[in-house]
Amino acid sequence: MIKLGTRGSKLALAQSTQVAEALTRATGQRVELVEIVTAGDRSHAPVAQLGVGVFVSALRDALLAKEVHFAVHSYKDLPTAPADGLVIAAVPPRADSRDALVARDGATLADLGTGATIGTGAVRRIAQLHALRRGFTPVPIRGNVDTRIRKVAAGELDAVVLARAGIARLGRADEITETLDPLTMLPAPAQGALAVECRIDDAETVAFLAALDDEYTRAAVVAERTLLAELEAGCSAPVAALAEVAEGDDGPEIYLRGAVFSPDGSNTIRLSRTGTLADPAEVGRALARDLREEGADQLMGDQE
Numbered sequence: 668m669i670k671l672g673t674r675g676s677k678l679a680l681a682q683s684t685q686v687a688e689a690l691t692r693a694t695g696q697r698v699e700l701v702e703i704v705t706a707g708d709r710s711h712a713p714v715a716q717l718g719v720g721v722f723v724s725a726l727r728d729a730l731l732a733k734e735v736h737f738a739v740h741s742y743k744d745l746p747t748a749p750a751d752g753l754v755i756a757a758v759p760p761r762a763d764s765r766d767a768l769v770a771r772d773g774a775t776l777a778d779l780g781t782g783a784t785i786g787t788g789a790v791r792r793i794a795q796l797h798a799l800r801r802g803f804t805p806v807p808i809r810g811n812v813d814t815r816i817r818k819v820a821a822g823e824l825d826a827v828v829l830a831r832a833g834i835a836r837l838g839r840a841d842e843i844t845e846t847l848d849p850l851t852m853l854p855a856p857a858q859g860a861l862a863v864e865c866r867i868d869d870a871e872t873v874a875f876l877a878a879l880d881d882e883y884t885r886a887a888v889v890a891e892r893t894l895l896a897e898l899e900a901g902c903s904a905p906v907a908a909l910a911e912v913a914e915g916d917d918g919p920e921i922y923l924r925g926a927v928f929s930p931d932g933s934n935t936i937r938l939s940r941t942g943t944l945a946d947p948a949e950v951g952r953a954l955a956r957d958l959r960e961e962g963a964d965q966l967m968g969d970q971e
């Protein structure tokens with residue numbers, strides 16, 4: 668039996684269970700889930716105040732203390748700096764990376780009128796909603812996926828925007844009323860991807876977990892997160908990125924789109940780049956340089 672450390676939230680349990688089952692299918696290894704309470708689960712403060720690493724650090728402590736063999740994170744919630752002594756041993760095939768709208772009566776963004784209240788806590792999503800110039804009223808919310816969707820059913824909000832992958836992992840994809848095209852709502856770097864982490868010196872677990880790794884997903888996530896890191900921005904920053912791997916003339920290549928937003932959505936810089944699958948980090952670095960040349964720092968620094 669090897670031990671998988673997981674948060675106790677429904678979403679964390681759903682994705683940990685899915686990874687555990689995939690590992691058992693691939694290797695025959697049985698996996699025991701061990702629940703770990705993080706500071707982020709105990710607190711009701713806005714995530715922006717808690718800081719990026721709050722959901723992650725308790726899991727990493729448990730790994731380093733050898734209480735568990737590995738942990739599964741939502742990749743987009745990981746700080747961009749690597750953790751000492753740990754390694755992302757597998758990046759499983761990515762789920763849908765797009766954002767999704769949940770509204771009443773099947774409503775899409777096109778159906779929602781001026782003043783429609785749309786719940787989301789992410790600056791990235793708020794800025795892109797404003798940028799549509801439809802007079803929407805983004806409403807900051809927090810809480811788990813179920814809580815957020817309930818506010819729509821209860822009439823407290825007209826709609827919420829959430830990651831499609833999270834809704835789907837909870838088995839509620841049929842409640843999505845519109846999956847948002849990346850042209851309208853470019854997702855967060857690494858959205859929909861999972862990071863499977865273990866101790867770097869635990870060769871046996873590293874070898875086991877390799878069975879779950881998906882080369883294209885890993886390359887995409889490296890490109891997106893290198894862009895984020897190069898812009899010196901965290902997971903709550905107004906930065907969006909999506910890398911896709913497509914067949915080029917000389918084999919597979921990476922197509923990386925990136926965008927930065929002023930917090931009120933009045934200004935956006937969107938650019939893209941292609942590069943070789945062999946060096947996804949370079950694609951991220953190059954796009955970060957391009958965005959900087961267009962004034963990304965000033966745009967994002969324009970916070971207040």
Ligand SMILES: NCc1[nH]cc(CCC(=O)O)c1CC(=O)O
Pocket residue numbers: 741742743744828829830831832833834857858859860
């Ligand atoms: N920021 C919270 C968060 N972290 C991971 C997911 C689920 C989707 C994913 O794994 O990317 C969500 C919910 C959301 O953004 O709607």
